[in-house]
Amino acid sequence: MIQRKPRIRQYWHKGALHREEDERSASYSELFWDLIFVAVISNLGFMLTSDISANGLQRFVLTFYPMWRLWTDTCLYINIYSSEDLVEKFLLLWEMVLLIVMGTHASDIFNSTAAIFISSYVLARITYAFLYIIYATYIPMFRIHLITTTWGIIIPSSLWFAAIFVPQDNVVFMLWASVIFELFWYGFVPLYHRLRTKHPANHIHTRDFKLIDEPTLTMDSAKSSPPSPHKAMRTKGTEFSWKWTDMFSILKITEYRVALNIEHWSERLGLFAIICLGESISSVIYTSLNKYPDIFLAKAILGLVIAYDLHWIYFDVDASRQYQHALRRHTFTGILFGLAHVPLDMSLIAFGSSLGRIVTLPDFPDAEHTPKPMSLKEGEESSHEFSTPLAVLFCTSLAIAMYCMAIIGILHKSLDAVDCTKLSKASRISLRFIIGTLYILLPLAHLSSLNLLITIAVLSMFMVFVETYGRLKRNAPLFATKCGEYVNEIREDDEEDNIKRYIRWRWGSANLNKRRFSTGFFRQNKRDKNEKINGYNSNNDDNVDVVVKN
Structure with a gap:
């Protein structure tokens, strides 16, 4: 179609969220x-x-x-x-x-x-x-x-x-x-x-729901009733x-x-962070003229490890097994969540671009007898010394990225019980600030580029291990002996007692406001689970969106 009539894809009206039926x-x-x-x-x-x-x-x-x-x-x-x-x-x-x-x-x-x-x-x-x-x-x-x-x-x-x-x-x-x-x-x-x-009623914790157009319309008769714009x-x-x-x-x-479509907006922010982090991936790729593995290759592998750890930490959100996203938690946390991505994205770009310089830096012993990467041999001259400004840029950008990820983790609301995980959320988030501070102090040690990458890779892997271990359920076995063991128990214990319902509709050429209904993102309480789901299953358009982090 050349041009459709302008439309709003989701909006608030008197405490009810009207949105499309299909996921974005x-x-x-x-x-x-x-x-x-x-x-x-x-x-x-x-x-x-x-x-x-x-x-x-x-x-x-x-x-x-x-x-x-x-x-x-x-x-x-x-x-x-x-x-x-x-x-x-x-x-x-x-x-x-x-x-x-x-x-x-x-x-x-x-x-x-x-x-x-x-x-x-x-x-x-x-x-x-x-x-x-x-x-x-x-x-x-x-x-x-x-x-x-x-x-x-x-x-x-x-x-x-x-x-x-x-x-x-x-x-x-x-x-x-x-x-x-x-x-x-x-x-x-x-x-x-x-x-x-x-x-x-605009608050996220609203439980009661009333249709705007027809207050007396029930869920059972919603599909059979004539739609009205x-x-x-x-x-x-x-x-x-x-x-x-x-x-x-x-x-x-x-x-x-x-209203924002939260699923789509959070996905887009994550994809842009991946694009910025991709600068580090392109930086570790170089054209080698050495027929044997050398220090340049070792630094490239270490750079890849650090970039992957950043990706791991970012998409683990606040390292909780269950959480309420900052965009859903409150308008204030949602705004800070978006603004925190500005310094995060800039720091990821600075990290990636400086990593490319460090990987091809010949500052190790016997570098004169090691074939230089193609980028250095064909024009880009490089000093044999690891300059302090480059080290500061590299370490500071990593520190800012860690601070931003820690702040983003704080903005999300953990739904885990206090004694649910092996380590509390406060302990896991505090580690990000500590590791970030160590990154800032590393240039004072005047390490070589290889030793600096080794130190940062070890610290980042340690942080990933601690967060991954800390978010495991308390008393849970580290290794399952049978396929699917312990999974059902975790999912049942992770249920929440609130449920949010909102209006959805499907866009179409005949009627732009054909309404359909579904449940929202909150999990149901275990004791109400069977009763509520059985009631909603009578309407084939209902579904339950669950956010569970395993």
Whole structure:
């Protein structure tokens, strides 16, 4: 289809979450969009390691953040408003073109390439502002939210654009002011609307549920009842006509609020972290001219071990067997969860790019008689000394990554009993802070590149072992003697006593609001499990989403 009618894929209304029936996952277009960032991130990492200084670090931050902002804008648009039509595909192509322009002109954003870099970024963001104004016309019940989002784009974009014309000494100040305002808007507006809402039923712990359109409709008769469009999707009527005051109703509270699809958003953040971590994988690959294993190969293997341990820690979340995600826990924890990924992603890029330099560094004994990697032999000259700035960049980036993962682990709420696991959550998370602090102190030891990688690999493996062992159920055997032994007991003990229900619907060409119902993400209590599931199984559209970490 060339163009579909604008729509909201999930939203809050008077404490009830209306959402699509089908589960969301990253589309092929989103994965191709991510592929553009693979090349862009590689370029940013190369520029960072080429100039390891305060000015180089500042340039890295001020070039990475706009690109991360564009990635976030696109993901949020697809998460909430995606129509999956031809217009949306060309929109993604347009954003990709502008992103390529930014990536190729990120080398000197304070001087010669500032105009084209900033202009491309502003144009990419203003495109979404223009799109949201159009949506505000077609979806009037969400007009206030769309206008608020539009102002959140226009105001900082104006600051970015003004940086082109200010004196060179003030460019950095204008860029930092724009970044701070965007981060403030990203966190303040959702939190403001959440705290000012008059419906406490919006809290995640709501158990009672009532249909909005037909309060007397039962679950058994829901499928047989004639569907009626929800009034949130109506676009006709004088009560929905534009008023000039609507353009300035930024913080007005309405009963309709758009909602994030948490599964899709958390998946997208995880995939972007994998892209940033992928910089380290590409860095350990080099062309060897030695017919025997050498120190370069040993350092590459150690670098791979460290990168895999980071991946392991990140996707183990807070090392709990059961947890409530930060995005579900509260608006405040959800905002911090998203913001924590900004320094995390930057630190992963810095780690990967510096790792590539360390792997090919010939600072070990008898290096003169060892064939150099192809990258060094054909042009890139390398000192035989392990420079302090490179060691500091490598270790500090690893430390920041560990601190961010520790903070993310704190934001998630553990649902394990106090005496459920072998080690408490506080002990496991504290270890991340301790290991991160040790990473920062390692450059003071003035180790060689090989010894530094060995030390960090041992520390990271120790942390992975402790967290993996600590999250095991107390008194559980380390090795099962039979297939499936102890699994059923763990799953039964991991059940929770709350259940959340919400409205879902299926998008279709005939009726955009054909309702279907399902249960939410909370686990049921063991004593109520059979009774509730048997009751819901009478409706074939019901399911129970369980988050269990084995």
